[in-house]
Amino acid sequence: MAKLRVLYETGEPERVIEFDPAQAPFQHDGQPGSILDVMLGHGVELEHACGGNCACTTCHVIVKRGMEHLSENSETEDDLLDKAPGLTPTSRLGCQAVIASDDGEEIVVLVPRYTINQQV
Amino acid sequence: MNNLTTRSEPRATPTSSSHPRPAYEATIERIFAHTADTRSFFLRFPPGHSLAFKPGQFISLLLPVAGETLIRPYSIASSPEEGSLLEICLNLVPDGPGSHYLFARTVGETLRFTGPWGTFVCEQLPPAEGVFIADGTGIAPIRPMIRCALATEPRFPVRLLYSASQESELLYRQEWEAHARACPWFVFTPLLRHPADGRAGLRGSLLVEYVERCYVAEDSDRSRHFYICGVGQQVTELRDLLRCGGYQRRAVQY
Numbered sequence: 001m002a003k004l005r006v007l008y009e010t011g012e013p014e015r016v017i018e019f020d021p022a023q024a025p026f027q028h029d030g031q032p033g034s035i036l037d038v039m040l041g042h043g044v045e046l047e048h049a050c051g052g053n054c055a056c057t058t059c060h061v062i063v064k065r066g067m068e069h070l071s072e073n074s075e076t077e078d079d080l081l082d083k084a085p086g087l088t089p090t091s092r093l094g095c096q097a098v099i100a101s102d103d104g105e106e107i108v109v110l111v112p113r114y115t116i117n118q119q120v
Numbered sequence: 121m122n123n124l125t126t127r128s129e130p131r132a133t134p135t136s137s138s139h140p141r142p143a144y145e146a147t148i149e150r151i152f153a154h155t156a157d158t159r160s161f162f163l164r165f166p167p168g169h170s171l172a173f174k175p176g177q178f179i180s181l182l183l184p185v186a187g188e189t190l191i192r193p194y195s196i197a198s199s200p201e202e203g204s205l206l207e208i209c210l211n212l213v214p215d216g217p218g219s220h221y222l223f224a225r226t227v228g229e230t231l232r233f234t235g236p237w238g239t240f241v242c243e244q245l246p247p248a249e250g251v252f253i254a255d256g257t258g259i260a261p262i263r264p265m266i267r268c269a270l271a272t273e274p275r276f277p278v279r280l281l282y283s284a285s286q287e288s289e290l291l292y293r294q295e296w297e298a299h300a301r302a303c304p305w306f307v308f309t310p311l312l313r314h315p316a317d318g319r320a321g322l323r324g325s326l327l328v329e330y331v332e333r334c335y336v337a338e339d340s341d342r343s344r345h346f347y348i349c350g351v352g353q354q355v356t357e358l359r360d361l362l363r364c365g366g367y368q369r370r371a372v373q374y
Contacts, residue, residue: 029191049180049237051191056237076356079374083239 002099003106004038007064009113017042021102030095031071035061035109038099046111052095057084059094066107071098086112143182143232144171146206148225154291157212158257159223160197163231165204173200173236174243175264176347179208182232185217192218195261195349196236199268209260209291240349240373245269248343248371249277251335253358255327255350256284259291262349266299266306275305283311283327283350328357336365348374 006015017038019026024033026041030052036059039046047058057080063070067090073081077096081087092109099107146163153159165171171179173196183190198207213219225231242250242265250269254262259282269278284290296308311326327350335344344367348358355374362372 048191049234050178050193051180053193055178055193055240057239058237075359079369080239082370 001104002069002102003104004035004099005106005108006039006044007108007110009110015039015044017044021099030059031098033098033100034095035059035070035092035097035099035107036094039094046094048095050095054080054093054096057081057093060084060086061092061094061097061109061111062086062088063090063092063097064108064110066101066105069099069101069105069107071096071100073097085114143234145230145232148227148229148231149205151225151227154209155288158209158289158291159212160207160209161222161225161231162198163206163208165206167204170204171206171236174241175199175268176241176261177236177238178261179206179233179235180237181208181218181222182234183218183221185221190218190221193237195238197260197263199264209257211257240347241265242269242347242373244272245276245278246345246371247274247276248345249279249341251279251281251344251346253281253327253331253346253348253350254283255354256289257291258349258351258355260349262347263292263295265347270299270303270306277305277307278303279307279309281309281311281327281330283313286312286314287316327354328361331358332361332365336361342366342368345371346373348372 001018002021004017008014019038019042021033024037026037029040029048030036036046036048036052049058050056054076070092074096077093080093081091084091146165148161149164150162151159178193178195181192181194183192194208194210196206197209198205210219210222212223240261252262252266266278266280280296282290290310299306300308311330313326346362346367348355359372359374363369
């Protein structure tokens with residue numbers, strides 16, 4: 001089993017999800033087994049305006065722990081993150097970062113307060 | 121109904137797990153069939169409302185399919201100046217529940233959506249040649265971008281490379297040709313994989329081969345900016361070709 005802890009910069013209560021990565025996908029949006037897939041599949045909302053197709057940055061999360069248990073960034077993901085507000089060295093798109101670990105180590109992500117995509 | 125004219129400031133908007141973005145509603149005013157499996161939907165907002173967006177952005181339709189809400193992003197093919205009327209353009213995707221739902225809609229029905237979204241935008245071209253590359257319905261976000269680029273001073277060369285399988289799939293062709301006649305600094309280059317005149321059809325790599333020849337192999341100017349929109353692997357192939365060919369990373373947007 002793996003464990004995903006979700007923190008919110010807005011101060012909302014954190015959520016903890018325990019799941020079996022081998023059971024992915026948990027729903028239909030984002031890469032199977034991605035942070036987005038795990039969250040949505042366990043009733044925890046995460047914005048994903050493009051439907052989890054790596055075409056926006058609304059599912060931007062900041063990984064606080066467990067970066068080494070996530071899949072590698074693609075160039076497309078990096079290009080999108082380049083335009084995300086509050087970009088950090090451990091920023092990822094929830095729809096692309098697939099959780100590979102099933103050793104029980106906790107992965108912690110922070111959902112930032114802002115996204116830039118609804119911009120005019 | 122939310123007030124669509126009081127769009128968000130500041131530019132960044134708060135996220136919340138428990139307070140989802142507001143959804144808007146618009147009525148299907150017209151449906152235009154470009155081809156048997158490509159349609160434009162013209163969405164009209166209620167009186168007094170419009171959606172402020174940047175050329176290149178998209179909306180996310182919230183489609184009630186099989187007891188759940190599907191999120192499907194569609195680029196806005198109209199210009200911000202068109203006010204309360206929004207155009208989206210899409211293909212019927214085999215086994216695609218979202219497009220099948222939309223192709224079953226009729227004039228007068230309403231659609232719900234969020235937006236505008238996306239950072240693939242072109243508000244002002246940099247002081248260099250702008251090359252827009254589109255394939256099929258990938259022309260949708262490019263269309264308002266080019267309109268904006270052609271209306272902006274100072275003028276720099278603008279080129280559209282537009283590939284499609286056959287003539288009928290070159291969407292808005294008359295518009296591109298009219299732009300080319302009116303704006304000498306705009307060049308429209310259609311690329312057909314299966315020309316109607318019987319010549320041997322060129323393969324799907326036509327666009328990649330053309331770009332490689334014209335902008336990498338046979339030319340040393342690396343000041344251009346590229347805006348690419350299409351379907352599938354071709355987009356990343358073009359990105360890699362241009363970046364590896366010496367263009368700046370941020371000069372190649374897609």
